[in-house]
Amino acid sequence: MRASEGWLVAAAVPLLCLLPVLWYVVRGEPRTRLVAQNLAQLLAAFVLLLSAQGFNRPTYLDLALVLAVLAPAGTLVYARFLGGLPPARIVRWTALAGVPAAVVPLCVAAGPGRQTVKLLVIGALLLAGALVTSAGSQPVTEPDAPSGAPEPPGGDEAAARD
Amino acid sequence: MTLLPYLVAGWIFLIGLYGLVTSRNMIHAVGCLSVTQSSTYVLLLAIGYRDGGTAPVYADAPTDARVVDPVVQALTLTDIVVGATVTALLLALIIQLHKRHGTLDPDELSELKG
Amino acid sequence: MTDVLIAVALFLVAATATAAVLNREPLRQALVLSFLGLALTLLFTFVQAPDVALSQLAVGSAVTPLMIVLTVGKVRRGSTSREHSIDDDDDDGGEGDVGDAGDAGEEAR
Amino acid sequence: MTRQSRLWFFLAAATVVAVLLVAAFLALPHFGGGFHPYGDRSVRAALAHRTANAVAAVNFDQRALDTLGEETILFAAVLGAVVLLRQIPGERQEAPRPAQVPAAVRRLGVLLLPVALLVGMYVVAHGQVTPGGGFQGGIVVATALHLLYVAVDYRALERIRPLALYEVGDVAGEAAYIVTGIAAMLAGSAFLANVLPWGTLGTLTSGGTVVVLNAAVGMEVACGVVVLLAMFLDQAVRIEESPGNSAATQGRTGK
Numbered sequence: 001m002r003a004s005e006g007w008l009v010a011a012a013v014p015l016l017c018l019l020p021v022l023w024y025v026v027r028g029e030p031r032t033r034l035v036a037q038n039l040a041q042l043l044a045a046f047v048l049l050l051s052a053q054g055f056n057r058p059t060y061l062d063l064a065l066v067l068a069v070l071a072p073a074g075t076l077v078y079a080r081f082l083g084g085l086p087p088a089r090i091v092r093w094t095a096l097a098g099v100p101a102a103v104v105p106l107c108v109a110a111g112p113g114r115q116t117v118k119l120l121v122i123g124a125l126l127l128a129g130a131l132v133t134s135a136g137s138q139p140v141t142e143p144d145a146p147s148g149a150p151e152p153p154g155g156d157e158a159a160a161r162d
Numbered sequence: 163m164t165l166l167p168y169l170v171a172g173w174i175f176l177i178g179l180y181g182l183v184t185s186r187n188m189i190h191a192v193g194c195l196s197v198t199q200s201s202t203y204v205l206l207l208a209i210g211y212r213d214g215g216t217a218p219v220y221a222d223a224p225t226d227a228r229v230v231d232p233v234v235q236a237l238t239l240t241d242i243v244v245g246a247t248v249t250a251l252l253l254a255l256i257i258q259l260h261k262r263h264g265t266l267d268p269d270e271l272s273e274l275k276g
Numbered sequence: 277m278t279d280v281l282i283a284v285a286l287f288l289v290a291a292t293a294t295a296a297v298l299n300r301e302p303l304r305q306a307l308v309l310s311f312l313g314l315a316l317t318l319l320f321t322f323v324q325a326p327d328v329a330l331s332q333l334a335v336g337s338a339v340t341p342l343m344i345v346l347t348v349g350k351v352r353r354g355s356t357s358r359e360h361s362i363d364d365d366d367d368d369g370g371e372g373d374v375g376d377a378g379d380a381g382e383e384a385r
Numbered sequence: 386m387t388r389q390s391r392l393w394f395f396l397a398a399a400t401v402v403a404v405l406l407v408a409a410f411l412a413l414p415h416f417g418g419g420f421h422p423y424g425d426r427s428v429r430a431a432l433a434h435r436t437a438n439a440v441a442a443v444n445f446d447q448r449a450l451d452t453l454g455e456e457t458i459l460f461a462a463v464l465g466a467v468v469l470l471r472q473i474p475g476e477r478q479e480a481p482r483p484a485q486v487p488a489a490v491r492r493l494g495v496l497l498l499p500v501a502l503l504v505g506m507y508v509v510a511h512g513q514v515t516p517g518g519g520f521q522g523g524i525v526v527a528t529a530l531h532l533l534y535v536a537v538d539y540r541a542l543e544r545i546r547p548l549a550l551y552e553v554g555d556v557a558g559e560a561a562y563i564v565t566g567i568a569a570m571l572a573g574s575a576f577l578a579n580v581l582p583w584g585t586l587g588t589l590t591s592g593g594t595v596v597v598l599n600a601a602v603g604m605e606v607a608c609g610v611v612v613l614l615a616m617f618l619d620q621a622v623r624i625e626e627s628p629g630n631s632a633a634t635q636g637r638t639g640k
Contacts, residue, residue: 063317187300243459
C-alpha cells in the first residue's frame with residue numbers, strides 16, 4: 001500500500017495542534033480543561049480522517065466514525081460531573097472551518113460511492129456534536145444539517161438560559 | 163527512530179510506577195496503573211511494526227500487501243480489554259474501601275490496618 | 277512522513293502520560309487520561325493497528341474515565357459533599373458548579 | 386517506611402530497571418524491521434481461512450482458546466464488581482431526580498443514540514472484514530446506551546436498561562462461546578476449531594466460526610460493560626449511605 005504523503009502532511013497539522021491543547025487540558029482552569037478536551041476530540045477526528053486517506057485505507061474511517069459518535073457522550077459526561085458546559089467559540093469555529101476543510105477534499109478524492117457517504121455522515125456527526133457541545137449559552141444555528149437530522153439545535157432554549 | 167518507540171514505552175512504564183509509588187489517593191493510583199498498562203501497548207505494537215507496512219486487514223488491500231504483525235495486535239487488543247476490567251474491579255474495591263474507612267490515602271489505610 | 281507522524285504521536289503520548297501521573301486530583305486526571313486515550317489511538321493508527329486503536333478509543337477515552345469520574349462522584353458524595361453545602365441555585369451556567377468542583381479539588385490535595 | 390525513604394528506594398530501583406530496559410531494547414529487533422516470523426505465519430493462516438481481518442483471525446481462530454480465557458476474565462470482573470458494589474445493609478436507595486438538560490443536548494442525544502447503536506453493531510458485524518469486532522463494537526454499543534443518561538436523565542436510562550436482561554445477555558455471550566467450541570468437538574474436530582465453511586474472503590459471512598465467536602464476544606462485552614457501568618452509576622447516583630441531606634449531588638449534576 002502506497003501512502004500519500006500530501007494527505008499525511010495535512011494530517012500532521014491537527015496533530016501538531018494537539019500539543020498546545022494538551023497544555024490546556026493539563027494546566028487550564030476547570031472550564032478551560034473541558035473545552036480543551038472537547039477540542040482535542042475534534043482535532044483527533046481530523047487526524048483520523050486525513051490519515052485514513054493518507055494511508056490509502058478507507059476502512060480506517062471507522063475510527064473517525066466511532067470517535068464522532070463517542071466524543072459528544074464523553075464531553076457531556078464530564079459536563080455533568082464538572083457542572084455545566086461552558087460556551088466555547090474555539091470549538092465551534094474549529095468545527096465550522098475544519099469539518100468542511102477536511103471532508104470536502106476527502107470526498108473529492110474518494111469520488112462518489114460508499115466512502116463519500118461515510119465521510120459525509122462522519123462530517124455531519126462531528127459538526128452536530130461540536131456545535132451542540134460548544135453552544136454553551138449562545139444561540140446556535142447549524143449550517144449544513146445532515147439529512148434526517150432533527151431541526152437544528154434550537155436557539156430558543158439556549159437563549160432562555162442566559 | 164529505531165529505538166525511540168521502545169524508549170517511550172520504557173518511560174511511560176517508569177513514570178506510571180513513580181505515580182503509583184508516590185500516590186496519596188487510591189483513585190489516582192488506579193489512573194497511574196492504567197498509564198503503566200499503556201506502556202505495554204506501545205511496546206507490543208512497536209515490536210510488530212514494519213516499515214511501509216499496512217494493517218493486516220485485507221478488506222481494502224491486496225492479499226500480497228506488506229503488512230505489520232497481527233499477532234502483537236491481537237495481544238494488545240486483549241491487553242486493553244483486560245486492563246479496563248482490572249480498572250473497573252479496582253475502582254469497585256476502592257468504593258468499598260472508602261465506605262469502610264472513609265479515606266483513600268494509602269498511608270492512612272495501612273495505619274488503620276496495623 | 278509516517279515516521280514523522282509516529283514520532284510526534286510518541287511525544288504526545290509520553291507527555292500526556294507524564295501529565296496524567298503528575299495530576300494528582302482524580303477528576304483532573306480523568307480528563308488527562310481520556311486525552312491519553314486519544315493520543316494512543318492516534319499512535320496506534322499510525323503504526324497501522326486500527327483494531328487496537330478502535331478498542332483504545334472506546335475503552336481509553338470513554339469507559340475508563342467514566343468509571344473514574346463515577347467513583348470520584350461516589351466518594352465525594354460519601355464524604356465531602358455532606359460538609360459541602362451545595363447552593364441549590366437554579367441557573368444553568370456552570371459558574372458556581374465548576375467552582376465547586378475546583379474547590380473540592382483543592383480539598384483533595 | 387516513610388514517604389521520603391520510599392521515594393529514594395523507588396528511584397534507586399527505577400534506575401536499575403531503566404538500565405536493564407535500555408539494554409533489552411538495544412537487543413530487540415529494530416523498530417520497523419522486516420523480521421516477523423509469527424506475523425507472516427498467522428497472516429498466511431488467516432488468508433487460508435478466508436478471514437480478511439488477520440487480527441480477528443488470530444483472536445477468534447488461531448488463539449480462540451486464549452480469547453475464551455480473556456472473556457472469562459471479563460465475565461469474572463463483571464461478577465466481582467456486581468458483588469462488590471451491591472447495596473449493603475445500612476444503605477438505602479435514593480430515587481434519582483429528573484434532570485434538566487438543554488434542549489439542544491437532548492436532541493443531539495436522541496439523534497446520536499440510534500446512530501451510535503448502529504455504528505456499534507456495524508463494528509461487531511464487520512469484525513472479520515474491517516477493523517473492529519466484538520470487543521470494540523460491544524463497548525461502543527454499551528457506551529451508546531449511556532447517551533440516554535447524559536442527554537435525558539438516569540431514569541430514562543433505567544427504563545431501557547432492565548439489568549437482569551443484560552446480566553442474562555452477559556452469561557449467554559459467554560455460554561455461546563463455549564457452546565461453539567463444544568460444537569466443533571461434536572463435529573469431530575478440536576475444541577474451538579474452525580469447522581464452519583470459510584466462505585469468500587472479504588464478505589460478511591467469511592471466516593467460519595470467527596463470525597459466531599465475534600458475535601458472542603460482542604454480546605458479552607456489550608452486556609458486561611452495561612452491567613459494570615450500571616453498578617458504578619447506581620453507586621454514584623442512587624445508593625446513599627444512610628439518611629442524610631442527599632440528592633444534592635444528583636440535583637447538581639443533573640443540570
